[in-house]
Amino acid sequence: MFIDEVSIKVVAGKGGDGVVSFRREKFVPFGGPDGGDGGDGGSVYLEADEGFNTLSHLRYKKLHKAGAGQNGGGSKCFGKKGNDLVIKVPVGTLVRKDNRLIADLTVHKERCLVAKGGRGGRGNARFTGASHQTPRFAERGEVGEEAVLVLELKVLADVGLIGYPNAGKSTFLAAISAARPKVASYPFTTLSPVLGVVDLGDDSFVVADLPGLIEGAHQGVGLGIEFLKHVERTRLLVHLVDLSSPAPWDDFVAINQELASYSQDLIQKPQLVLGTKLDLPTAAAQKGEFAAKITDLGYEVDFISAVTGENLRPVLYRIKNKLETLPKVEKLAAEPEPVEVAFPGGSPEFSVEQEGEGAYRIKSEALIKRIMRYNLEQKEALLRLDQLFKRWGVITALEDAGVKEGDLVRIGDLEFVFEPEDY
Numbered sequence: 001m002f003i004d005e006v007s008i009k010v011v012a013g014k015g016g017d018g019v020v021s022f023r024r025e026k027f028v029p030f031g032g033p034d035g036g037d038g039g040d041g042g043s044v045y046l047e048a049d050e051g052f053n054t055l056s057h058l059r060y061k062k063l064h065k066a067g068a069g070q071n072g073g074g075s076k077c078f079g080k081k082g083n084d085l086v087i088k089v090p091v092g093t094l095v096r097k098d099n100r101l102i103a104d105l106t107v108h109k110e111r112c113l114v115a116k117g118g119r120g121g122r123g124n125a126r127f128t129g130a131s132h133q134t135p136r137f138a139e140r141g142e143v144g145e146e147a148v149l150v151l152e153l154k155v156l157a158d159v160g161l162i163g164y165p166n167a168g169k170s171t172f173l174a175a176i177s178a179a180r181p182k183v184a185s186y187p188f189t190t191l192s193p194v195l196g197v198v199d200l201g202d203d204s205f206v207v208a209d210l211p212g213l214i215e216g217a218h219q220g221v222g223l224g225i226e227f228l229k230h231v232e233r234t235r236l237l238v239h240l241v242d243l244s245s246p247a248p249w250d251d252f253v254a255i256n257q258e259l260a261s262y263s264q265d266l267i268q269k270p271q272l273v274l275g276t277k278l279d280l281p282t283a284a285a286q287k288g289e290f291a292a293k294i295t296d297l298g299y300e301v302d303f304i305s306a307v308t309g310e311n312l313r314p315v316l317y318r319i320k321n322k323l324e325t326l327p328k329v330e331k332l333a334a335e336p337e338p339v340e341v342a343f344p345g346g347s348p349e350f351s352v353e354q355e356g357e358g359a360y361r362i363k364s365e366a367l368i369k370r371i372m373r374y375n376l377e378q379k380e381a382l383l384r385l386d387q388l389f390k391r392w393g394v395i396t397a398l399e400d401a402g403v404k405e406g407d408l409v410r411i412g413d414l415e416f417v418f419e420p421e422d423y
Contacts, residue, residue: 009148017375023075
């Protein structure tokens, strides 16, 4: 099944916790703190892979997690880093996070970091100093980033085949490449884009059969706009027109009107017109009139029969020569990540809001992230947190907001009773 848009959740690995440990051996005079650091959590990456041409493998698996970092150990043993997770996606995948485009993966093996693993916590060996030689404090590992991603595939091909259903697109693709699209005599035989590689000796190019274009497609008629977006990623449009139809000229005009209604950029793409089914008597009879009208509009036109192979080889070389004059598809620019704004002096931004009578909340993502690294079951961690609040002006801000002794103060999932002191 061809799936060109999915939503998934990615979770990077948590960093391992640092450890509180002391070296105590009878005949080792210089012991002391030797708690090691926790390992960093694994990160989540998306990687473009030519082996995939649809997002169907991600349709049912909505949650993707990287490995967590290992906790530190005694004797200054560091924890092992968590395993990174690499999610394979087709070439041509757009990646959006929080309604922002963060990557356009257009090259095989190109990677994008979508969730960074949490840092490992520092063990107590990291906190020794001349004035504090026996720290009984170690950090917890950071939680890894989480994100909901919207992945959208826009088929990346050199040539896009457009035209009414049964114009001969699938037959043409099967005749010029190893692709084997379904070919039948009823409309909408092809229900999803099909890619084929055309090999011309030392040169090759990729052709995509793009289905679903009929009058009203830009409004959802037929297969609708579901596949119109794939036309945007092609360098050259090859417009196939069934010359055996009652009004081939009207078919040509209707398809171009759909392209213009969807996007003015599409109608301005280079376009080569191919009259098809030249082996049928009705097609041969309409060839001259159709060619005159097309030429008057300035389009290049050729005539083929994919069934008999008439004029196929010259048309392929004409397409190849045309592609050599066209630029490669431009990569869409990713939007920059929002930058956290900090107060002068390095203190993170925060605010204090009242939540009912005698209750207040400190709002600050940076503070919450920092507090989560403290193991509040350790007495020294509580002392360090108190010093942190004083240094960053949190205590002063609480008093300015009207917090009194005995009031409840919340920050994230943490709650504590406010007890002022002289400092």
